[in-house]
Amino acid sequence: MRGNIQERGPRPRALVVLLLLLGFQLGALVAPAHACGCGAMVPDRNASISVGRETSVVDWDGRTEQIVMRFTVTSDTPRAAWIMPVPGRATVDLADGALFDELVRIAAPEYRERHYFWPRGNDWPFDDVDGAGAAPPGAAARDDGVGVVGRERLGDFDVARLTATDPDALGDWLDENGFEMPAGLTGDLEPYVERGWEYVAVRLAPREEGAVLTGTLDPLRLRFASDELVYPMRLSRRADTAQALGLFVLADHRMEPRSAIGGSEPEVTYAGRVTSPGGELGRLTGGKERFLTVLDQEFPDPSRINGDHELRAAAEDTPFRxxxxxxxxxTLGGVPVWLLTFVAVAAGASAAVLRGVRARRRGRPVEPPAPMRVPPRVP
Structure with missing residues (x-):
């Protein structure tokens, strides 16, 4: 197991199903809600969990959207769950982390070298000022408004696909099963219920006894029909620590978020067309050409997140790296050019002085300075 698993909760029903998934005597699981990216993290009571980084690959061909998610977490709990709202019926399977490695290589920055003349803080003779050099750079629907569409075991994940029509159903289900509803989460789920979205609920079901949620988790791939490119983020507002999001967006054109949804301005770190007939990228896109847009965004105050990321085509498919x-x-021959220049200037000045001294010793008359000319007075 590369990492441990988490769950999030976008809807009360979704959470209900989540708890269904957690029905393996998860006991009194839910306490504070910790969110990361597209879902609400629900850890064990008295446990803590922190998501240091959420990275996702989003592929959209105008009709079908695929999201491959991978999280890096730190926690002290072996039990947690997350729920993600999706606009349509989803399929879920495990993905290969090699996809992220491939995209990172494609979007890697270009390294260029440039030189400077005067020494800086990490150069001699300033490198020892501080004592050291500078550092190098399908089930039947329930009668309570929650339905279980399907349930699968994927590696260390127990995955349930759910439907819900009542945001309060989740809270009721949680209460009936000894869980507490994170404050405010029901209200955040209402927009998804009103729009008829469905949910993917995932819980950690490690095959290794005593495993905890820590490190980089195995990625999961969700696939669903969608006529718009959307990345759910609303539930992340329940996070109590700053959040960082990285998105690899694959589409027909360069894409951009419609708004910052309460975070910093999204930064484009790469934009360009990519084609991969093989590898994990080729499997994801079916070998078709895509325009890759890589976005980085920070959410210093997650409570300000006010919606989901809706992405649209940019005005132009401008490449960027x-x-x-x-x-x-x-340097020249390993010697700083500024030092060579200084030595040359000093040597030239010394030579000039020496020539003057020698001339005096030979008794050559020294021409007096020309007399000053005083202009005549004008009456």
């Missing part, structure tokens, strides 16, 4: 400059001191 970050450039990382490697600044090096200008």
């Amino acid at each position: 970050r450039v990382v400059w490697d600044d090096d001191l200008l």
Whole structure:
């Protein structure tokens, strides 16, 4: 197991199903809600969990959307769950982390070298000022408004696909099963219920006894029909720590979020067309050409998140790649050019002085300075 699993809760019903998934005597699971990206994290009571980074790949061909999610977490609990709202009936399966490695290579910045003349803080003679050099750079529907569409065991994940028509059903189900509803989560689920969205509920079901949610989790892939490109984020507002989101967006054109949804302005770190007939990227896209847009965004105050990311085509398919400059001191033969220049100037000045001294010793007359000319006075 590469990592441990989490769950999130976008709807009360979704949470209800989540609890269904958690029906393996999860006991009094839910306490505070910790959110990350597209879902609400529901850890064990008296446990803590922190999502340091959420990275997702989103592929959309105009009709079908695929989301491959991978989380890096730190926690002290072996039991947790997350729920993700989706606009249509979803299928879920395990993905290969090699997909992320492939995309990282494609979107890697271009490294260029440039030189500077004068020494800086990490160059001699300033490198020892501080004592050290600088650091290098399908089930039947329930009668309570919650339905279980399907349930699968995927590796260390127990996955349930759910429907819900009543945001309060989740809370009722939780109460009936000894769980507490995170404050405010029901209200965040209402927009999804009103729009008729469905849910994917996942719980950690490790085959290894005593495993906890820590490290990089195995990625999961969700696939569903959608006539718009959307990345659910609303439930992340329940997070109590700053959130970081990285999105690899694959579509026919360069894509951009309609708004910052309460976070910092999304930063484009790569944009360009990609084609991969093989590998994990090729399996995801069916070998078809896509325009890859890589976005990074920070959410210093998650409570300000006010919706889901809706992405649209940018005005132009302008390619972009970050450039990382490697600044090096200008040298010649391993010697700093500024030092060579200083030595040359000093040597030239010394030679001039020496020539003057020698001339005086030989008795050559020194021409007096020309007399000053005083202009005549004008009456």
